[in-house]
Amino acid sequence: MSASTSTVEVKxxxxxxxxxxxxxxxxxxxxxxxxxxxxxEVIKSRKSSIRLFCTTCSTxxxxxxxxxxxxxxxxxxxxxxxxxxxxxxxxxxxxxxAAGISKLLSAIVANDKLMVNLALAAAIDLDLANDKRGLGxxxxxxxxxxxxxxxxNIHDFAKLLFANPVDPKLEGMVQFNNLQSQIPGVPPYxxxxxxxxxxxxxxxxxxPKDDLVGMMEVAYNVNPLQAINFPFPVPSGIFDILRQxxxxxxxxxxxxxxxxxxxxxxxxxxxxxNIHIRSDKKNQLQLRTLMTEADKEIIxxxxxxxxxTNTFRFIREKINREDLYTDIRLVL
Numbered sequence: 001m002s003a004s005t006s007t008v009e010v011k012x013x014x015x016x017x018x019x020x021x022x023x024x025x026x027x028x029x030x031x032x033x034x035x036x037x038x039x040x041e042v043i044k045s046r047k048s049s050i051r052l053f054c055t056t057c058s059t060x061x062x063x064x065x066x067x068x069x070x071x072x073x074x075x076x077x078x079x080x081x082x083x084x085x086x087x088x089x090x091x092x093x094x095x096x097x098a099a100g101i102s103k104l105l106s107a108i109v110a111n112d113k114l115m116v117n118l119a120l121a122a123a124i125d126l127d128l129a130n131d132k133r134g135l136g137x138x139x140x141x142x143x144x145x146x147x148x149x150x151x152x153n154i155h156d157f158a159k160l161l162f163a164n165p166v167d168p169k170l171e172g173m174v175q176f177n178n179l180q181s182q183i184p185g186v187p188p189y190x191x192x193x194x195x196x197x198x199x200x201x202x203x204x205x206x207x208p209k210d211d212l213v214g215m216m217e218v219a220y221n222v223n224p225l226q227a228i229n230f231p232f233p234v235p236s237g238i239f240d241i242l243r244q245x246x247x248x249x250x251x252x253x254x255x256x257x258x259x260x261x262x263x264x265x266x267x268x269x270x271x272x273x274n275i276h277i278r279s280d281k282k283n284q285l286q287l288r289t290l291m292t293e294a295d296k297e298i299i300x301x302x303x304x305x306x307x308x309t310n311t312f313r314f315i316r317e318k319i320n321r322e323d324l325y326t327d328i329r330l331v332l
Contacts, residue, residue, distance in 0.1 A: 010155075010158045010159055010162050010164050037113070037276070037280060037284050037285060038110070038111050038112055038113060038284075038285070039284070040283075040284045040285075040286065042110075043107055043110045043111060043284075043285065043286050044286070046109075046110035047103075047106040047107060047109075047110045047286075050106050050109060050110065052074045052230075053074070053195075053199055053230070054074060054075050054076035054077075054080050055073050055074055055075055055080070055084055055088070055195070056075060056076075056080035056081070056083050056084045056195070057076065057080055057195075058195045058198045058199050058202075059076045060202075061074060061076055065077070065078070065081060066102075067081070067088065067092060069092050069093070069094050070091075070092045070093055070094065070095060070223065070226050071095055071101075071102060072095075072101065072102060072220070072223075072226045072227075072228055073088055073092070073226070090225075091223075091225040091226045092226065093223045093225075093226060095220075095222060095223060095292075095294075096292035096293065096294055101147065101218070101220035101228070102228065104147075104174050104286075104287060104289065105147075105218055105228060107174075107285060107286040107287055108174070108287070109230075111285060113273075113276060114273050114276070116235075116238070117269045117270075117272055117273045118143070118145070118179070118216070118232070118269070118273075119232075119233070119234040119235060119238050120238055120241060120242075120269050121143075121179050121266045121269035121270065122141070122143045122179075122181060122214065122232070122234055123234055123238050123239065123242060124242070124264070124265060124266055124269070125143075125179065125180070125181040125266050126141055126181045126183075128212060128234060128239075129239050129242050129243075133183075135183065135212065135214070136211075136212025136213050136214055136234060137204075137209075137212060137213075139183075140184060140192060140196075140197065140200040140213070140214050140215055141181060141182065141183055141184075141214035141215070142181065142182040142183075142184050142189075142192065142214060142215050142216075142217060143179065143180075143181055143182075143214055143215070143216045143217070143232055144178075144179070144180045144181070144182065144216075144217045144219070144227075145176065145178070145179050145216060145217070145218045145219070146176075146177045146178040146179075146219050146221055146224065146310065146311075146314050147174055147175070147176060147177065147218060147219070147220055147221065148174075148175050148177050148220070148221040148222075148295070148298065148314075148315065149172040149173065149174060149175070149222075149289065149291055149292070149295040150172060150173060150175045150295075150299065151166070151170055151171070151172055151173075151291065151299070152171045152172060152173045152278065152288060153171070154324060154325075156170060157299065157328075158328060160296055160299040160300055161299055161300070161302060161303060161328065161332075162303065163300050166296070169290055170290065170291045170296070171288060171289075171290065171291070172288065172289055172290065172291035172295060173277050173278065173280075173287055173288045173289070174277055174287040174288075174289075175274050175277065175318070176270045176273050176274055177221060177270075177314040177315055177317075177318050178270075178310070178314040178317065178318075179266055179269075179270060192215065196215055196229055199215065199229070199230070199231055200213065200214070200215055200231055202231070203231030203233070204231075207231075207233050208236075210236040211233045211234060211235050211236055212233070212234040212236075213231055213232070213233050213234070214231075214232050214234065215229055215230070215231060215232060216229065216230055216231075216232035217229050218230075221298060221310075221311045221314070221315075222292070222294045222295065222298065222311075224309075224310060224311055242264070245264075246264075247261055247262060247263055247264045247268070248264070249261065249262040249263075249264070249268045249269075249271075249272050250262075251275070260323075267321045270318075270321075270322075271321070271322045271323070274318075274322065275324075278324075298311060298312070298315070299315070302315050302316060302319070302332075303332065316332075319332065
């Protein structure tokens with residue numbers, strides 16, 4: 001099947017007109033998504049069954065109360081919210097998105113494919129297959145993930161990047177910008193807060209002995225200081241994938257039709273998740289949403305080299321490592 005292509009002209013630095021070409025195999029992409037994606041009704045059902053922990057006392061919430069300012073912190077009662085305010089106020093920042101990132105994060109947690117990729121990335125980054133320290137069984141590990149909302153159309157991404165006009169109601173999608181692992185308490189990292197240790201212990205008792213369990217910290221790049229933490233399992237089956245010593249990351253080039261392979265590493269795990277989300281034109285995965293002005297400003301700021309916080313650095317790293325951005329890399 002021949003690829004369909006589309007071209008967009010974008011005004012770049014110094015008024016230079018840049019051309020970006022997108023190639024795709026539309027019917028093949030959607031049929032693949034239909035075959036391997038978790039069905040929308042399953043994701044909705046799982047999202048409704050996800051249980052959150054109180055930020056203050058770590059109680060599993062039957063009915064949650066959310067900080068109405070940042071939409072990212074949960075409490076079992078007004079009393080627990082008041083007790084936590086002295087800690088929470090330093091990072092509590094208003095967000096434009098009505099539910100913050102929490103609804104999108106619930107859709108990620110409800111998605112087997114994405115959670116397997118995250119577990120695979122964690123196992124690779126921590127070398128869990130060869131671990132002798134008892135990570136995930138006797139002591140917790142921490143996986144830090146940075147998420148952003150990016151235009152679902154790569155042409156709109158290029159327009160934002162170079163400060164060209166875009167539709168005010170611009171469709172965005174979740175993208176994984178960065179994943180890093182830590183062993184809390186081992187320098188240079190600080191120990192886990194006691195409430196997170198309690199969460200980890202509860203999950204460790206509840207989950208199968210053969211699975212490893214850590215904690216995951218997910219930050220939305222609009223407000224990276226306000227992260228959501230939860231127990232994160234690495235199922236024993238992940239190590240079967242690692243033992244195969246054959247990459248599961250194989251793609252068909254939209255331009256040439258050739259089979260392309262990516263190595264079995266953290267970068268490939270992230271790219272595979274991002275491609276999977278981008279290919280989901282019907283929003284089966286529940287990971288598409290309108291972009292806020294804050295989301296757009298982050299993309300516009302990527303070309304400003306004076307902006308060197310992780311928010312901008314992680315997107316630059318994503319552009320440099322993922323195949324889709326080849327044309328953009330040439331002019332950045």
